Amino acid sequence: MKPAGRTLADWGLFWLLSVVWASAYMLTRMAVDKGHADAGLPPEWVISGRLTIGAVALCCVMVATRQHLPPLSDRRRWTAILGMAIVGSVIPFFLITIAQETVNSSLAALYTAAVPIFVAIGAHFLFSDERLSAGSVVGVMVGFGGVALLFGPEAMKGLSSASTLAQIMLVGATMAYAASSLIARGAPLMRAIPFATAFVSVAAVVSWPLALMVDRESVNAGWDNWLAVVGLGIGPTALAQALYMVLIARTSATFLSLTGYAIPVVAAVMGFLFFGEMQSWLSLVAFAMILGGVWLARQGGGGRKAV
Structure with missing residues (x-):
């Protein structure tokens, strides 16, 4: 187990990562041009563009620092890389980008607060030092109650509406992010930059067929849409993934999952400042329930106290 104490550098990297990740929701909204069906970039191009730009940026960093990818014969490492590429990048990016065609950036970010809930459940089954206790189960249930509340009464009545389907996609993305945290924790030891370069590059290649399916004439x-994609590639993709791998090596999957608390707050501030977005009191109650559930889960689970 990793030590419980966190240095000032750890927390500095944590907040930098939170801000960079939170900017993804604002930039995605700009790329797809939310609310304008006949304008903006298609989600397939946004995903492929950001991943390709991110992969090129990370490859440049890796070459500049004279680091290398693991050999292709190392199946365990490349299995983890493939898992991070598909589960940690392609799936959540695709779901979030489509969802943000109909929902606000701050609401999309709000769902990331539930990542620690899904991490706690997955860690219970995968890692012997992170078992759920009775108190943890109560916390998980409260957290799920907060996620359900995010949908709101109207959404629960009409599950076929565009905004509700978008929120279901956001829950799926949240689960994918949680799974990627577990994959990263269970992966064989790798240096941060080569690991991030490898899985972002694999994710980019996987996304190319999606981009080719789009009718360019449409x-x-x-x-401004293209500039947002460049920003997504350099910031929330390349820089964020590098920071993510550095932090996962320095700390733990559970500590990293705490970004789920910070990202919605930072994204809400950005959404308000740049787009005038406001969330309802119901969303704030839901956020409080999720945070309360996570706190209960952590207090009740011995392995997760050491963050």
């Missing part, structure tokens, strides 16, 4: 995008 795309009506401006320079």
